[in-house]
Amino acid sequence: MEQKRIHEIPECAFEFHGHRCPAMPLGYLAGKYALKLLGIEKEKDTNTYVFSETGDEHHQGCFDDGVQAATGCTYGKGNYKRLQYGKMAIIVYKPGKGAVRIRPKPEILDGCSKFEFFKYRKSGIPASQVPREVSDEVINYVLSKDFEELFYYEFLKDFTYSSPKKTMARIVCDDCGEPTYENHIKIFNGKRLCPRCYEIERNKR
Ligand SMILES: [Zn+2]
Numbered sequence: 529m530e531q532k533r534i535h536e537i538p539e540c541a542f543e544f545h546g547h548r549c550p551a552m553p554l555g556y557l558a559g560k561y562a563l564k565l566l567g568i569e570k571e572k573d574t575n576t577y578v579f580s581e582t583g584d585e586h587h588q589g590c591f592d593d594g595v596q597a598a599t600g601c602t603y604g605k606g607n608y609k610r611l612q613y614g615k616m617a618i619i620v621y622k623p624g625k626g627a628v629r630i631r632p633k634p635e636i637l638d639g640c641s642k643f644e645f646f647k648y649r650k651s652g653i654p655a656s657q658v659p660r661e662v663s664d665e666v667i668n669y670v671l672s673k674d675f676e677e678l679f680y681y682e683f684l685k686d687f688t689y690s691s692p693k694k695t696m697a698r699i700v701c702d703d704c705g706e707p708t709y710e711n712h713i714k715i716f717n718g719k720r721l722c723p724r725c726y727e728i729e730r731n732k733r
């Protein structure tokens with residue numbers, strides 16, 4: 529079945545993610561849709577937040593990589609948080625602009641599962657080793673649907689969040705001598721310690 533792509537995923541997103549799978553593009557489009565609904569641009573700094581409802585232990589990280597690539601909210605910058613609910617859904621929030629929750633429609637997830645790509649995956653073949661035409665087939669399925677076909681969304685009226693205060697001050701740990709951001713320093717027997725040295729000292733007792 530020939531499917532016409534109506535979205536494009538930048539190659540750098542695949543490059544960053546490492547392989548070609550349908551969940552990363554799905555996350556990318558979820559992020560794009562959230563930006564569109566909130567009327568905001570991709571975040572350059574840290575003034576937009578993503579709360580992802582995925583969990584560490586599921587095959588959902590692919591979705592998160594796509595969301596990060598689209599929104600500019602990243603794990604590294606600290607404006608991407610996992611809520612550990614085990615669901616494929618995101619809340620995108622920008623103070624003053626509001627919050628929107630996006631989730632792929634279950635029939636889209638089921639639709640993806642029917643493709644040959646998942647036969648490979650279920651037989652233990654890593655996504656990077658699935659033949660390109662097989663992965664492209666399921667990716668094209670995602671890219672051929674418009675936002676309304678792919679996702680449900682809901683504006684969260686009372687949603688609010690303020691990030692903890694950030695520090696730029698470092699203190700040298702009294703044991704290992706390594707600079708440590710001050711909010712992680714712990715005091716033990718009058719010494720200022722990094723978390724690792726603190727654990728070591730504490731276990732000596
Ligand atoms: Zn992936």
Ligand SMILES: [Zn+2]
Binds near residue numbers: 701703724
């Ligand atoms: Zn230390």
